[in-house]
Amino acid sequence: MTRWKLWLPLIAFMALLGLVGSRLIVPPDTQVKSALVGKPLPEFALPGIVQGKPGLTRADLATGKPRLLNVFASWCVPCIAEAPQLMKLKAAGAQIDAVAIRDTPEAVTAFLSRHGDPYTRIGDDAQRVVQIGIGSSGVPETFVIDGQGRIAAQHIGDIRDDDVPKLLAALAAAK
Amino acid sequence: MIAEAGLAALWFAAALALLQLAMAGLGLWLKQDELIAAVRPVAIVQGLLAALSFGLLVTLFLQSDMSVLLVATNSHSAKPLLYKFAGAWGNHEGSMLLWVTVLALAGAAIGLIERKLDRATLTATLGAQAFIAIGFYAFLLTASNPFARLSPAAADGMGLNPLLQDPGLAFHPPTLYFGYVGLSIAFSFAVGAMVTREVGPVFARAMRPWVLAAWVFLTIGITAGSYWAYYELGWGGWWFWDPVENASLMPWLAATALLHSVNVLAARDGLRAWTLMLAVVVFSMSMVGTFLVRSGILTSVHAFAVDPTRGSFILVLLAIYIGGALVLYGARVGRVKAGQGFDLLSREGGLVLNNLLLSVILGIVLIGTLYPILAQAMGQQLSVGPPFFNKAAGPIALALVAAMMVGPLLKWRRDDANALLGKITVPVAVSAVTMALTFVIAGSIGWMELVGLGLAAGLAVASFAPVWKRNPLRTPMFTWGMMVAHFGVAVSLAGMAADSAFTSERLVAARYGQPYYVGPYRVVLNGVAPTIGENWSAVEGRVTASRGPVDGPMILLRPQRRFYSSPPTDTAEAAIATRVDGQLYAVLGTQDAEGRWQLRLWWKPFVTLIWFGGGLIALGGALSLIGRVRRARRNVKRWEEAW
Numbered sequence: 001m002t003r004w005k006l007w008l009p010l011i012a013f014m015a016l017l018g019l020v021g022s023r024l025i026v027p028p029d030t031q032v033k034s035a036l037v038g039k040p041l042p043e044f045a046l047p048g049i050v051q052g053k054p055g056l057t058r059a060d061l062a063t064g065k066p067r068l069l070n071v072f073a074s075w076c077v078p079c080i081a082e083a084p085q086l087m088k089l090k091a092a093g094a095q096i097d098a099v100a101i102r103d104t105p106e107a108v109t110a111f112l113s114r115h116g117d118p119y120t121r122i123g124d125d126a127q128r129v130v131q132i133g134i135g136s137s138g139v140p141e142t143f144v145i146d147g148q149g150r151i152a153a154q155h156i157g158d159i160r161d162d163d164v165p166k167l168l169a170a171l172a173a174a175k
Numbered sequence: 176m177i178a179e180a181g182l183a184a185l186w187f188a189a190a191l192a193l194l195q196l197a198m199a200g201l202g203l204w205l206k207q208d209e210l211i212a213a214v215r216p217v218a219i220v221q222g223l224l225a226a227l228s229f230g231l232l233v234t235l236f237l238q239s240d241m242s243v244l245l246v247a248t249n250s251h252s253a254k255p256l257l258y259k260f261a262g263a264w265g266n267h268e269g270s271m272l273l274w275v276t277v278l279a280l281a282g283a284a285i286g287l288i289e290r291k292l293d294r295a296t297l298t299a300t301l302g303a304q305a306f307i308a309i310g311f312y313a314f315l316l317t318a319s320n321p322f323a324r325l326s327p328a329a330a331d332g333m334g335l336n337p338l339l340q341d342p343g344l345a346f347h348p349p350t351l352y353f354g355y356v357g358l359s360i361a362f363s364f365a366v367g368a369m370v371t372r373e374v375g376p377v378f379a380r381a382m383r384p385w386v387l388a389a390w391v392f393l394t395i396g397i398t399a400g401s402y403w404a405y406y407e408l409g410w411g412g413w414w415f416w417d418p419v420e421n422a423s424l425m426p427w428l429a430a431t432a433l434l435h436s437v438n439v440l441a442a443r444d445g446l447r448a449w450t451l452m453l454a455v456v457v458f459s460m461s462m463v464g465t466f467l468v469r470s471g472i473l474t475s476v477h478a479f480a481v482d483p484t485r486g487s488f489i490l491v492l493l494a495i496y497i498g499g500a501l502v503l504y505g506a507r508v509g510r511v512k513a514g515q516g517f518d519l520l521s522r523e524g525g526l527v528l529n530n531l532l533l534s535v536i537l538g539i540v541l542i543g544t545l546y547p548i549l550a551q552a553m554g555q556q557l558s559v560g561p562p563f564f565n566k567a568a569g570p571i572a573l574a575l576v577a578a579m580m581v582g583p584l585l586k587w588r589r590d591d592a593n594a595l596l597g598k599i600t601v602p603v604a605v606s607a608v609t610m611a612l613t614f615v616i617a618g619s620i621g622w623m624e625l626v627g628l629g630l631a632a633g634l635a636v637a638s639f640a641p642v643w644k645r646n647p648l649r650t651p652m653f654t655w656g657m658m659v660a661h662f663g664v665a666v667s668l669a670g671m672a673a674d675s676a677f678t679s680e681r682l683v684a685a686r687y688g689q690p691y692y693v694g695p696y697r698v699v700l701n702g703v704a705p706t707i708g709e710n711w712s713a714v715e716g717r718v719t720a721s722r723g724p725v726d727g728p729m730i731l732l733r734p735q736r737r738f739y740s741s742p743p744t745d746t747a748e749a750a751i752a753t754r755v756d757g758q759l760y761a762v763l764g765t766q767d768a769e770g771r772w773q774l775r776l777w778w779k780p781f782v783t784l785i786w787f788g789g790g791l792i793a794l795g796g797a798l799s800l801i802g803r804v805r806r807a808r809r810n811v812k813r814w815e816e817a818w
Contacts (some may be wrong), residue, residue: 003509006448006504006505006509007501007505009452009455009456009501009504009505010498010501010502010504010505013459013497013498013501014498016545017490017493017494017498017547019468019548019552020490020492020545020548020550022552023548023551023552030558046454145314
């Protein structure tokens with residue numbers, strides 16, 4: 001046996017150490033990411049849920065202008081927390097559409113009158129068909145949709161103050 | 176006071192381990208006989224102190240002393256006595272203390288009874304053993320003190336995970352630990368031998384009984400763990416390729432390889448470097464296993480005590496011990512003489528083949544277990560499940576069984592191909608006939624199951640060949656041991672193949688009184704009633720099963736859904752009826768809106784052979800161990816005079 005081969009086990013072991021060590025330093029990401037980022041939205045057509053506000057179809061999201069798609073529900077507490085940030089995004093010129101998950105017209109109307117209404121359109125996704133179709137696992141979640149109706153980015157959880165500039169940048173990037 | 180005494184004993188033991196290492200190192204370096212002579216007694220006292228510390232922890236659990244944090248978080252005064260006892264190691268801190276206790280006691284045992292090794296190698300071995308122990312003492316004393324007090328004391332404890340409240344599992348961890356830690360001895364022996372460069376048959380004969388003993392415990396532990404998972408988890412399977420299961424399988428595979436290669440070194444003075452390497456790998460695998468289970472970087476149904484800080488600590492220990500040993504290996508083994516050569520067709524050649532196949536299986540299990548981490552590092556999330564392991568490891572395991580039919584029939588150094596063909600005619604014929612008959616009777620089953628059944632029959636016959644036509648009284652005990660162990664593999668394999676090929680499963684929404692059919696059985700759910708146990712309440716299904724004529728003898732099965740109050744958990748208790756030709760397995764699910772009960776039924780032909788075979792494998796190992804120790808004792812006197 002040549003001398004250098006004797007060190008192979010050590011090298012293999014160091015590689016193993018590096019691998020598991022890196023996992024300890026960077027703890028595993030337990031969030032479920034949508035596998036659809038970078039892919040076009042599926043075909044769908046949701047009726048409106050609030051009086052005077054249109055529902056949402058796939059075609060509404062492919063008009064050449066990038067926009068945000070917010071998945072929310074009136075029964076969701078973090079959605080209340082993120083409401084002011086959505087208003088800020090709207091004020092900064094973002095167009096925001098929404099999908100309401102397992103909700104009722106009365107509850108959504110009350111929610112919007114209490115926490116502000118940043119939405120252009122709201123689709124009623126009572127059976128969570130669209131939510132599952134776009135790879136969202138909970139509320140709230142926010143998707144950046146580019147002009148061609150493709151999912152450019154996914155934000156899981158409520159939008160915090162420091163997420164606002166990131167989402168605006170993602171919108172600007174999603175031409 | 177008991178907790179403080181336990182902690183004090185632990186500190187003293189740690190100090191003695193430090194002293195043991197220093198004396199061994201300095202003694203060998205400065206060639207000071209007085210220092211070297213003192214290493215053995217220090218090792219013995221260190222073992223006793225660690226045992227005292229563990230004994231005191233057990234006492235605290237038995238007394239339900241709720242002023243001790245560990246007891247309050249892992250026990251409950253209303254718990255059955257056995258589980259108070261087992262609670263002492265059914266948690267992270269306690270199991271680490273058990274680990275270090277077994278380690279220290281193993282060191283003490285070497286100090287007390289090892290007579291074969293030369294003095295310098297033994298001293299280096301005890302030094303290495305102390306070095307390993309120091310790391311674990313430091314871990315306990317700085318990061319996971321089992322004796323920490325809780326002030327004010329809790330009114331009562333939080334209980335033990337109900338899944339662990341099972342007599343089998345109460346003794347499962349200690350058994351595995353005896354195995355894992357026993358392998359640390361092989362590691363220490365290898366380090367000792369690399370330090371003194373005394374790698375030869377004497378070293379191999381000294382190491383062999385320790386490896387055998389550890390391997391027997393590991394075999395029992397894995398077999399018991401597999402049966403526990405089978406009846407306690409209620410999933411109807413006996414092996415899930417779960418990371419925690421793999422953590423115990425990997426050291427077993429490596430130890431099995433070591434067990435065979437150490438025989439080549441002992442009998443023929445061959446495979447020196449390889450045997451040393453395996454001894455290092457064996458212990459690496461038990462430490463990697465501990466690390467994977469404790470660090471939480473892999474998700475597992477069994478994962479407990481998950482904590483990245485503890486993971487980092489074990490990782491550092493791993494780096495020091497395994498890395499250190501591999502550095503020693505790289506630096507020293509080049510100068511260890513290669514040992515004796517041999518023909519390809521010989522017992523040695525057979526054992527090399529065995530080692531290669533076992534190593535490949537080990538590699539597959541290791542890669543499969545770690546691959547999710549690697550994928551994660553590359554930004555992908557996935558898990559590796561039974562389909563991969565069965566497909567990748569299955570064929571190689573079958574090749575290994577085929578090699579087992581031939582290996583024990585080979586002669587040392589060189590054998591003759593024609594003579595060998597003569598000897599394997601019968602087993603090969605038995606294999607072929609079994610496969611043909613199975614194919615005719617059972618028709619389409621998977622090829623792995625078919626080959627598995629055939630090889631099981633062939634191996635069962637071949638395993639008797641080494642004792643065939645020999646005077647049973649003059650046949651050495653370890654030859655009997657090998658025969659029993661290899662026969663056990665055949666039995667186990669038959670069980671696995673039969674279970675995999677012929678199991679029938681049914682999931683029904685059962686109405687009272689309506690018959691359902693699974694395998695040869697007619698099963699009826701007659702009612703569901705509440706029942707109560709020592710620290711749980713349950714709903715219990717009354718299920719009757721019969722085979723053959725409708726008015727034939729009935730079996731009553733009582734599957735339960737149990738609710739434990741502290742901590743609040745519900746578990747499914749499977750009901751299992753064991754018959755000569757298999758097991759009927761029933762699990763009660765939930766009730767639906769229409770009042771039907773979900774009932775999962777399995778008929779598993781010959782499934783019990785799996786664990787029966789595991790028991791035979793362990794028994795074979797134990798017989799070999801007794802045989803080796805008895806033979807060695809005849810030579811001990813000479814060595815004692817030399818000391």
